Amino acid sequence: MSDTSIASENTARADYGSARASDYFALLKPRVMSLVVFTGLVGMAVAPGDLHPVLAFTALLCIAVGAGASGAINMWYDADIDQIMERTKNRPVPSGKVTAGEALAVGVSLSVASVILMGLAVNLVAATLLAITIGFYIFIYTMWLKRRTPQNIVIGGAAGAFPPMIGWAAVTGNVSVESLVLFAIIFFWTPPHFWALSLWRDIDYANAGVPMLPVVAGREATRRQVVIYSVLLFPIAVMPYFLGYAGIVYGLGSAVLGGVFLFGAVKVWLKKDEKSAKQLFAFSLLYLFLIFALLLGEAIVKGLV
Incomplete structure (x- = not known):
């Protein structure tokens, strides 16, 4: 049986409604999210100018949600290899706590919501950078580079480097x-x-x-x-x-x-x-x-x- 088939079989065991809130939260890769939010906050703090506290909070929330959404979609796509690796086999999808379909739905919904909210509440430059970040992590790193080249981390690392730029743009409206x-x-x-x-x-x-x-x-x-x-x-x-x-x-x-x-x-x-x-x-x-x-x-x- 192929790795993909095994992953599909395991994820199919998840019982709709049985997943806990903590399982869905784990989909968002909270440890990665915390670092993303922190660097985004620093970008806002060192940028020249001021941003209303409510808008600053909104910008950080959008950065956090966008990062978490990327993580959820990554777990959906990488379920087959995640269950093989010791470091990732207990993640919600390979362990069967959350189905792959649920992970994808959560990721796509949060991705769209975070970008729209950033654009409406903060500014279009920050929203565009957030959309680029999410797209880069999902399509360039996860789906293209990760399984094809040893330069996956070098090029794909750009996705994790965008948050302070997004924070800066939230305050200044530019790069x-x-x-x-x-x-x-x-x-x-x-x-x-x-x-x-x-x-x-x-x-x-x-x-x-x-x-x-x-x-x-x-x-x-x-x-x-x-x-x-x-x-x-x-x-x-x-x-x-x-x-x-x-x-x-x-x-x-x-x-x-x-x-x-x-x-x-x-x-x-x-x-x-x-x-x-x-x-x-x-x-x-x-x-x-x-x-x-x-x-x-x-x-x-x-x-x-």
Whole structure:
């Protein structure tokens, strides 16, 4: 029996009405959503200008719902490989808690609603960027790149980099160099983050037929790419200071964090062990949070002075 048939059989076992609210919430990938909302908030906070608190909340709600909708559609499409991988087999669709059809319906409905609300309540630029983000994640990453190329994370990572641009556009109504730098920070952070994970989950990806870089090019090539992208990330993350929309605290903090990140990447390259890859993966999450927390903290202090 094919993987698709197995997935269909499992998802068909879900009993309509038996799914709990928590199962539907899990469809939205809440951990990913929380990071998306946070970076979107930072984009709004550092943007020049003001946005009414109600509109700001609405914009963040639309970003959150759009991200969750993308996650639900991703789970619908990837049900067959999700049930094979240890990391994803307990998700609502492969575990049979929610049917694939329900996941698709939830994802499509929330996608449309979030974009329309953003356009009507905030502005068309932010709504357009949100629509591009959802479409990119679903059609470009999930349906096209993920199963076809080891560059899936590199190109597909753009979807996760849009939220601060959307937040910026919600306030300003435009896209600027400053918001593109925020995009670039997440874009160049994504490959070393996910490749660190794939270095110790490569068997999982191989079993599912997902051509992650370690599966296709080997672990040594992946380690080199982790270092290369970490080197590229370092100056990009410091750029908000040199462009003048972040202060000295951010400038120094981002340099220190970038140095630690690069040290971890080099350690992965030299030591070639699972422990180093796990450590870099864990730190990469903290790194991104702290980078954007520094931007947010400075914006709050600036607003109080």
